[in-house]
Amino acid sequence: MHALGRLFLGAFALIVAVPAGFAVLVMALLVDPAAQAWLTGGALAGLDMALSDLSAGLPPEGLALFVAGLAQALFVLLVVPPALVGFSGEILGRRGLLWYGAGCGALTAALPWLTRGVVRSSRDPGLLAAEARLTLILFVTGASAGLVYWLIAGRGAGLARDDRSAGAA
Numbered sequence: 001m002h003a004l005g006r007l008f009l010g011a012f013a014l015i016v017a018v019p020a021g022f023a024v025l026v027m028a029l030l031v032d033p034a035a036q037a038w039l040t041g042g043a044l045a046g047l048d049m050a051l052s053d054l055s056a057g058l059p060p061e062g063l064a065l066f067v068a069g070l071a072q073a074l075f076v077l078l079v080v081p082p083a084l085v086g087f088s089g090e091i092l093g094r095r096g097l098l099w100y101g102a103g104c105g106a107l108t109a110a111l112p113w114l115t116r117g118v119v120r121s122s123r124d125p126g127l128l129a130a131e132a133r134l135t136l137i138l139f140v141t142g143a144s145a146g147l148v149y150w151l152i153a154g155r156g157a158g159l160a161r162d163d164r165s166a167g168a169a
Contacts (some may be wrong), residue, residue: 006153010086013152017082021108021145025078028137031143034130035137076115077138081107087151101143101152108142109135 029035050063083105088094112134 004148006090009043009153010090013149014079015085015154017086017145017149018078020148021078021141022074024144025137025141028140032133032137034133077108077141079146081111082144082149086149090153095155097147100146103147104146104149105139105141105143108145109115109118109139112138120161 006168029039046066049066053059053062081104085100089099089103094100
């Protein structure tokens with residue numbers, strides 16, 4: 001019965017942590033000047049693609065594929081790290097703030113580096129600075145989602161009802 005309660009609490013914590021991480025991601029992207037330029041360029045390119053398809057008499061399939069890819073990327077960045085950190089924290093009985101905050105932040109920040117795979121040795125310094133800012137934004141996004149998860153479900157991870165009463169006595 002305890003496991004079922006922890007499952008529901010973890011699911012509720014994940015449902016609350018994902019929008020919190022999304023809100024922090026949107027705020028961070030709107031505050032960062034380089035991200036603003038990137039978002040503006042991407043929005044204009046998407047609008048140009050959709051309008052050119054419509055003017056040619058085609059359905060805007062490219063826009064639908066863009067939205068589907070964006071939804072998949074947001075799922076991977078916003079749902080997978082808190083779910084993995086929360087599940088592993090529950091299994092391992094971790095209740096620390098650092099486990100959920102820094103662990104989720106580090107996993108979220110590392111995902112683009114892991115999916116890209118190959119790191120090129122010759123880099124433009126401007127590109128390196130932009131990647132560092134994006135990594136910091138993703139770390140803060142993941143850390144905020146992890147901290148919200150910790151506030152709801154992580155503080156009591158791995159504790160059974162009998163363990164709590166024995167510790168209090």
